[in-house]
Amino acid sequence: MPIDTLKSLLGPLGLITEAADTAAYAEDWRKLYRGHPRAVLRPANTDELAAAVKICAAAGAKIVPQGGNTSMCGGATPSEDGSEFILSLSRMNRIRAIDPIDQTLTVDAGVTLKAAQNAAEEAGCLLPLSIGSEGTAQIGGVLSTNAGGNNTVRYGNARDLVLGLEVVLPDGEIWHGLRQLRKDNTGYCLRQLFVGAEGTLGIITAAVMKLVPQPTELAVALCAVPSPEAALALFTRFHRNDPAAIQAFEYMSGAGMEFVLRNIPGTTLPLADRAPHYALIELATPRPNAGLRAAMELVLEAALAAGDVTDAAIAESQAQRAAIWRLREEHTEAQKREGASVKNDVSVPVSKVPAFIREATLACEALMPGIRVVPFGHMGDGNIHFNLEQPVDMDGAAFLGRDHDIMDTVCAVVRKYDGSFSAEHGIGQLKPYMMPDWRGGAELAVMQRIKAAIDPAGMMNPGKVLP
Ligand code: 2HG
Numbered sequence: 001m002p003i004d005t006l007k008s009l010l011g012p013l014g015l016i017t018e019a020a021d022t023a024a025y026a027e028d029w030r031k032l033y034r035g036h037p038r039a040v041l042r043p044a045n046t047d048e049l050a051a052a053v054k055i056c057a058a059a060g061a062k063i064v065p066q067g068g069n070t071s072m073c074g075g076a077t078p079s080e081d082g083s084e085f086i087l088s089l090s091r092m093n094r095i096r097a098i099d100p101i102d103q104t105l106t107v108d109a110g111v112t113l114k115a116a117q118n119a120a121e122e123a124g125c126l127l128p129l130s131i132g133s134e135g136t137a138q139i140g141g142v143l144s145t146n147a148g149g150n151n152t153v154r155y156g157n158a159r160d161l162v163l164g165l166e167v168v169l170p171d172g173e174i175w176h177g178l179r180q181l182r183k184d185n186t187g188y189c190l191r192q193l194f195v196g197a198e199g200t201l202g203i204i205t206a207a208v209m210k211l212v213p214q215p216t217e218l219a220v221a222l223c224a225v226p227s228p229e230a231a232l233a234l235f236t237r238f239h240r241n242d243p244a245a246i247q248a249f250e251y252m253s254g255a256g257m258e259f260v261l262r263n264i265p266g267t268t269l270p271l272a273d274r275a276p277h278y279a280l281i282e283l284a285t286p287r288p289n290a291g292l293r294a295a296m297e298l299v300l301e302a303a304l305a306a307g308d309v310t311d312a313a314i315a316e317s318q319a320q321r322a323a324i325w326r327l328r329e330e331h332t333e334a335q336k337r338e339g340a341s342v343k344n345d346v347s348v349p350v351s352k353v354p355a356f357i358r359e360a361t362l363a364c365e366a367l368m369p370g371i372r373v374v375p376f377g378h379m380g381d382g383n384i385h386f387n388l389e390q391p392v393d394m395d396g397a398a399f400l401g402r403d404h405d406i407m408d409t410v411c412a413v414v415r416k417y418d419g420s421f422s423a424e425h426g427i428g429q430l431k432p433y434m435m436p437d438w439r440g441g442a443e444l445a446v447m448q449r450i451k452a453a454i455d456p457a458g459m460m461n462p463g464k465v466l467p
C-alpha cells in the first residue's frame, strides 16, 4: 500500500489522512468544488517530494498539486472518487537566496507571494507581481497558473518574471533548472512549459524570480469617469505622457463599487459623488525627485478639461493609497457576499475593452433579466473580470446552473474582439470544456502530445486544463 510507504517517508507532519483534517484542502475557496482526497501529502523538501511522487507513480496513484488553494477555477481540487492524493507545498516555504546585484530571488514553491515580496523589499528590491490573493497564494501556484494581476501593464505576467525552475517530474525525477541567467538560448525553453501548466506536467518546487529596484516615489489616484471609453482615453493619456511610469491601471464599474461600499466595512469613496465607472491609476518609479505627483496632476487636469474624468482623488499618504487600493481589491469579497456569481476572466486587445464591456453587458442583460453585471480589472493590459452576479430574487444554485450559458454569452463577444477566454486565472476544471472550441486543431493536439510525452500515465492533476 502506498499509504504505509508514504507514512514512513513523510512522517506524521507530512501525511494527513483523517477526513476532518483533509477537509480544508478538499474544497476550493469559492466553494464550487469539493473533492475527496485519498490523503494530503506535505513533504518538507524537494527530495521528500520527489520520493513521494516516485511512490505514487509506482502505485499508479494520481496527484493534485496544491499551493495556497486560491484557484479561481478549481485547479487544485481533487476528484470526488477518493483516488487522488493532494500534494501540498505548504511546508516548503524557505527563501533560498536573494541577490540584489543580479536582482533575483530564489524561493521554495510554498512561499506565499506576500512573503516573497517582503523578502525582496528587505533587500531594497521589488518583486513586481501583485494579485488580490497574494497573502495566501504561493509561488508554485502563481507560476503554475501564470498569474497576472495589477502590474502586468508594466512588468508582464508571472511567466515574464521567472528565470529558473526546479521541477519534480511525474516519474519522480528532479529537473534542476534553477538558473538565474538573463540570456540562455539552449533549445526548448522548458521552464515556460511548466509555467501555466497548472501542475499537469509536474510539480514546481522552487523558482528564481526576477526583481526590480524598489520604487521610491508613488502616486495613486481614483477617478470618476463617465464611460469605459473615457477610462480608455485616460489610460492613453497616461501612456502617451510616460508609459514607463504606469504601474497599474484598473477599471471598476459603478455597480461593483456599490457592492464594495455596501458589503465591506470601513470602505468609503474619496470622491464627492458616486460615478458610473471608475479608474485607479498607480504611477511608480525608483528615480529620486521624479515628480510623479506633478505628472499625475497634469494628466488629470487635461482629462478633467476634456470631460474624460469628472472627479479625481490623489492619495496624500500611504494610508490613503491603501484605502483607494482597498476599494479595488475588495471587489472579489464584495461580490462573494452579494450571492452567487459567475466569473469570466477574459482579455481583449486594450483598444477593444470599452466595446467589449458595452456589448457583453447588453448580451448578458438580454440573456437573463435582472442579472447584475459587475466588470472590473486590469484595463491597462486588456484583462477584464467580466463577472455576473445573480439577480436579487433568484436562487443561487439555479443561477450557477446557468453558468455555461452565461460564460458562452460573454465569450461570444470576447471572440468577436479576438480575445482570450482565459486571461490570468487559468483553466482548472472550470474551463477545459472550452478548450476544443478555442484552442482546437493543431494547438490542442500539440498540447496533448506534450502531456502524453511528459506524463504518459496521466498522473498529474487529472481533469484539469485539457478536455
Ligand atoms: C483580481 O483581479 C483577481 O482581483 C480576482 O483576479 C478577480 O474575483 C475576480 O474575479
Ligand code: ZN
Pocket: 149, 377, 378, 385, 424
Ligand atoms: Zn485579476
